[in-house]
Amino acid sequence: NAGVTQTPKFQVLKTGQSMTLQCAQDMNHEYMSWYRQDPGMGLRLIHYSVGAGITDQGEVPNGYNVSRSTTEDFPLRLLSAAPSQTSVYFCASSWTGFYGYTFGSGTRLTVV
Amino acid sequence: EDKVVQSPLSLVVHEGDTVTLNCSYEVTNFRSLLWYKQEKKAPTFLFMLTSSGIEKKSGRLSSILDKKELFSILNITATQTGDSAVYLCAVGQETSGSRLTFGEGTQLTVNP
Numbered sequence: 001n002a003g004v005t006q007t008p009k010f011q012v013l014k015t016g017q018s019m020t021l022q023c024a025q026d027m028n029h030e031y032m033s034w035y036r037q038d039p040g041m042g043l044r045l046i047h048y049s050v051g052a053g054i055t056d057q058g059e060v061p062n063g064y065n066v067s068r069s070t071t072e073d074f075p076l077r078l079l080s081a082a083p084s085q086t087s088v089y090f091c092a093s094s095w096t097g098f099y100g101y102t103f104g105s106g107t108r109l110t111v112v
Numbered sequence: 113e114d115k116v117v118q119s120p121l122s123l124v125v126h127e128g129d130t131v132t133l134n135c136s137y138e139v140t141n142f143r144s145l146l147w148y149k150q151e152k153k154a155p156t157f158l159f160m161l162t163s164s165g166i167e168k169k170s171g172r173l174s175s176i177l178d179k180k181e182l183f184s185i186l187n188i189t190a191t192q193t194g195d196s197a198v199y200l201c202a203v204g205q206e207t208s209g210s211r212l213t214f215g216e217g218t219q220l221t222v223n224p
Contacts, residue, residue: 042200
């Protein structure tokens with residue numbers, strides 16, 4: 001039982017490059033979310049999804065895109081990386097959206 | 113603006129001490145308050161509280177919610193070095209799908 005799997009674990013990008021952070025869960029959870037974690041700021045919601053084909057913006061969506069074509073996968077795309085996007089990114093999933101979120105192990109992204 | 117504030121931001125204690133971590137919130141349409149423990153990587157779920165005055169307990173950890181005063185506390189008794197972690201408080205809201213708003217976290221260090 002893999003839970004929530006994020007890839008890659010580490011990534012260094014140059015300013016202006018694009019990339020996709022992958023997130024997959026095998027628990028048949030409807031709700032999935034992307035957070036970023038910066039020192040002193042806790043976890044901030046980027047985008048979330050309440051089911052396949054349905055996504056919405058969170059607190060800090062600018063510079064990021066998401067799609068949810070299947071229940072299992074919820075990729076996060078950085079369109080044109082900026083140093084301000086240097087952060088640790090967590091994907092999470094849940095049955096109901098309010099209880100007991102399961103988090104992936106995170107992706108540490110550095111934009112130079 | 114929805115807000116979750118944790119205090120203290122950091123705390124250093126000795127093994128065997130009892131600690132109390134605080135979480136206050138101001139959010140619209142409150143539904144639940146969750147506590148997570150984050151060691152090196154992904155946050156792991158500890159408790160979810162939805163009703164005032166009912167203590168949730170798991171071993172040496174316990175938590176209680178006061179919906180009138182809009183705060184929660186997390187108590188850890190007889191602390192051990194393995195309790196060293198960041199403790200995150202998050203609030204789930206009724207109208208926002210899978211939205212959780214996190215506090216900054218409390219960094220707890222337990223010295224032998």
